Amino acid sequence: MNDPSPLLQLERVSRRLGGRTVVRELDLRLARGQVLGLLGVNGAGKSTTLAMMAGAQQPDRGCVRLQGVDLAEQPQRARTDIGWLPERAPLWPELNVIEHLDASARLRGLRGAAVRKRRDALLERLQLQREARRLVAVLSQGQRQRVGLACALLHEPPLLVLDEPGNGLDPLQAAQLRELIRERAAAGCGVVLSTHLLPEVTAVCDRVAILHEGALRHDAPLHAGRDRLLLTLAQSVDAAHIAALTPVAQVQAQDACRYAITLRDDADAPALVQAAVAAGLAVAGVQPVAGELEQAFMRIATQHAASASEQAQAA
Amino acid sequence: MSVRAVMGYEWCRLWTRPLGWVLAALTMAGMGWEFLLMLNQYLALQVRLAAAGNTSGFTDLVTLPWLALFVIAAFVLAPLLTMGALAGERRGGTLPLLFSAGVSPTAVVLGKYFAALLWQLLILLLLLAMPVVLAVVTHPDWGKLAAAALGLTLALAALNAVGVACSAFAGHPALAAAGAFVVTALLVGVNKLALADGAIGGIANWLALSTHLQPMGRGLVSTDDLVWFALLIGTALLLAIRRVGDERTRGG
Numbered sequence: 001m002n003d004p005s006p007l008l009q010l011e012r013v014s015r016r017l018g019g020r021t022v023v024r025e026l027d028l029r030l031a032r033g034q035v036l037g038l039l040g041v042n043g044a045g046k047s048t049t050l051a052m053m054a055g056a057q058q059p060d061r062g063c064v065r066l067q068g069v070d071l072a073e074q075p076q077r078a079r080t081d082i083g084w085l086p087e088r089a090p091l092w093p094e095l096n097v098i099e100h101l102d103a104s105a106r107l108r109g110l111r112g113a114a115v116r117k118r119r120d121a122l123l124e125r126l127q128l129q130r131e132a133r134r135l136v137a138v139l140s141q142g143q144r145q146r147v148g149l150a151c152a153l154l155h156e157p158p159l160l161v162l163d164e165p166g167n168g169l170d171p172l173q174a175a176q177l178r179e180l181i182r183e184r185a186a187a188g189c190g191v192v193l194s195t196h197l198l199p200e201v202t203a204v205c206d207r208v209a210i211l212h213e214g215a216l217r218h219d220a221p222l223h224a225g226r227d228r229l230l231l232t233l234a235q236s237v238d239a240a241h242i243a244a245l246t247p248v249a250q251v252q253a254q255d256a257c258r259y260a261i262t263l264r265d266d267a268d269a270p271a272l273v274q275a276a277v278a279a280g281l282a283v284a285g286v287q288p289v290a291g292e293l294e295q296a297f298m299r300i301a302t303q304h305a306a307s308a309s310e311q312a313q314a315a
Numbered sequence: 316m317s318v319r320a321v322m323g324y325e326w327c328r329l330w331t332r333p334l335g336w337v338l339a340a341l342t343m344a345g346m347g348w349e350f351l352l353m354l355n356q357y358l359a360l361q362v363r364l365a366a367a368g369n370t371s372g373f374t375d376l377v378t379l380p381w382l383a384l385f386v387i388a389a390f391v392l393a394p395l396l397t398m399g400a401l402a403g404e405r406r407g408g409t410l411p412l413l414f415s416a417g418v419s420p421t422a423v424v425l426g427k428y429f430a431a432l433l434w435q436l437l438i439l440l441l442l443l444a445m446p447v448v449l450a451v452v453t454h455p456d457w458g459k460l461a462a463a464a465l466g467l468t469l470a471l472a473a474l475n476a477v478g479v480a481c482s483a484f485a486g487h488p489a490l491a492a493a494g495a496f497v498v499t500a501l502l503v504g505v506n507k508l509a510l511a512d513g514a515i516g517g518i519a520n521w522l523a524l525s526t527h528l529q530p531m532g533r534g535l536v537s538t539d540d541l542v543w544f545a546l547l548i549g550t551a552l553l554l555a556i557r558r559v560g561d562e563r564t565r566g567g
Contacts, residue, residue: 056411058564079417090408094328103324107317107416135331151412 005068007032007190008053008159013062015048015214022048023214026062030190032158035181037205037222038194039293041301045214046194047087047163053192054084054161066159079108083157087164089148093137097128097147100136104151115154122150125180127173141168149177153184160184160191166200178204198294208293212300222293229269231259234282245275257284317418321426322433325400329434338395339438342388349384350445353377374456378446382463383532385442389471390503392435394495397478398488400427401559406487410562420559424479424552432475439467459534466531469544470524474499476551483555499524502547 008030015023023045030036040046051057052064055071055078064071066081091100098119105115123129126146131139136147145168152160160181166174181191181204195201201208202222210218231242236256243251247267252260263272269286276283329335357377364371401424404410413423443464446455478495485491506523520526527540 051411051415054411054415055417056415056563075414075419076417078415082415084412084415086408086411088408090412092324092328092409093407094331095324099324099327103320103327104412104416106320106323107413107418109317109320 006030007034007067008192009065009068010049010053011062011065013049013052013059013064015045015052015057015059017048021214023052023059023211026211026214026216028209028216028219030159030192032188032190033185034207035185035191035193035205037201037208038192038211039196039198039201039208039297040211044211046211048214049211050084050161050163050192050194051086053159054078054082054086056084056086080155081157082159082161083152083155084161085145085148085152085163085165088167089144091136091144091147091151093135096135097123097132097139097150100147101150101154105154108155110155118154118156119150122153126150126176142170142173145169146173149180153180158189160189162191163194164196165193166195166197174200198297202293208296210297210300212303217300218296220296229261229263229272230254230287231261231272231276231283232285232287233257233259233276234284237281241279241281242276245272245279247271247275317422318426318429321413321418321422322430323426325427325430326433329396329430335396335434338392339434342385342392342438343441346381346385346388346442347445350377350381353381354449372456373449373453374446374459378455378460379463379532381446382442382467385439385467386470386528389435389467389474390496390499392438393431393471393474393478394481394492394499396431396434397427397475397482397495398485398492399482400431400479400491401482401555402485402488402491403482405562410559414563420556420563423559424483424555427482428475428479428552428555431479432472435471435475436468439464439471456534462531462534462536465536466528469531469541470528473524473544473547473551476548476555477502480551480555480558483558 006029008028010026010028013023013026014021026045026049028036038046038049048057052059055064055066055075058072066077069077071077092103095103101119101122102115105111105119123132126149128143128146128150131143131147136144139147145165149162149165152162162181165177165181169177178200181193185191185206193201193205205222207221208218209216234257239251239253239259242248242259242261247263248261249264249267250262254260261272263269273283273286354377357373364376401410404413410423418426443460446460449455474495477498478491481494481498482488482491485494502522502524504523506517506520506526510520521543527543530537530540
């Protein structure tokens, strides 16, 4: 959050659509190599926020800075520095996959053998070689999604903006997508990811921001919510005994026999059980803790439902 | 650069869509048939016309009236080939993709305009080949032919600009085509009432397409006519650019 030169910075961004404020006074930062999950109930303003991040829409107030440059002043920066996959991957149905990727590259001013090589590598990576000569109009939703993703990745942008990228993907493809996102982040690319699937967020994101009625209601790192387990013992022991176990990074007693545990980066649940048994503790069970993310999201969603209900009653 | 890139992919879309080919084939077939009919009539009347002292030749009696028919084809071609240019992108949700690629509204509009215009200019070029190949056996009036070709080119440019502008404002390609038909009909018919009253000059006549196209069909090119076409094309394209720019700023 305190990165002196963030890759992407939203400064008090507001946007009205159809007479309604969809995004209000939004401040967000994204560092290089960071994966930000953007969550919110339907209509929270996620897609509009992503479109502004991608340079496809301009804010009414505030500014979106990419590497310190205001996108409204230099919209051409979006050409090379942003890869955007909008919701439902809109594509030109009259073109085949290769034509589509080539057109996308030319629109960004890219030509030549290097681009063709990169295109072919992406087709292979996203398992689209067999569809390469097929018209986009006849592709399945998952295939279209992968073509959209290939377009977003083709020019190797430092910022990736992905709106529901897992739509239509099977579990294997979804896992490959997560791997791809982590790879890009490891290469220094910043990624903003919007999804309704909380497990996808916890699996791939470093930070989570939750929007509600266009305003930012939650913005926190995800480490605290990852790898937390609830260890249940047959007897009550001092929390310090559990903290001394090698796989444990942090422990918090929930009650006499239950402990919320944050594991070290290299540890997993079996390692925790093994260490506890080796230390003479009677393990009754281990299960994932309902994460802070889920709790935060549910709290905000419940507030939303309650306020909507109150408004309806008042009306 | 962006104009060329947009033009390139729009051309690719025109190339792969059957609509462009069907319209081109129908136009070529219809115009080819009319050309043969008019040529046959000319050959049948040629001797009698010469005997009557009529100095009009092949260009006046066949080529120019035949090219005038192409204007009618252009009234249909331009709206149908431009209707999806921006309304189709908007409907398919692909317009923001262009914005996110850093393509300016000007490049979007001009790229699409030039792609559709180029398609129709190729049709015109193929049609012009018919009278031109007859230069082997006759003596066309090249000056009149060039003026008529210029007039048709300008008419196509104007009708396409109107079509792109209608596409920029419409939410659906069919609405864009309907809008372009209406505007074209107004441009054609704006002076009909005035002409019926016997008024030759006046604003209504100046606004009409025929006032500026017919002289070129007779081999006369005037600055006034060129300015009229430039104004119409410029205004239509500026409106389209403004609308697309607004869409980017305000989100449609």
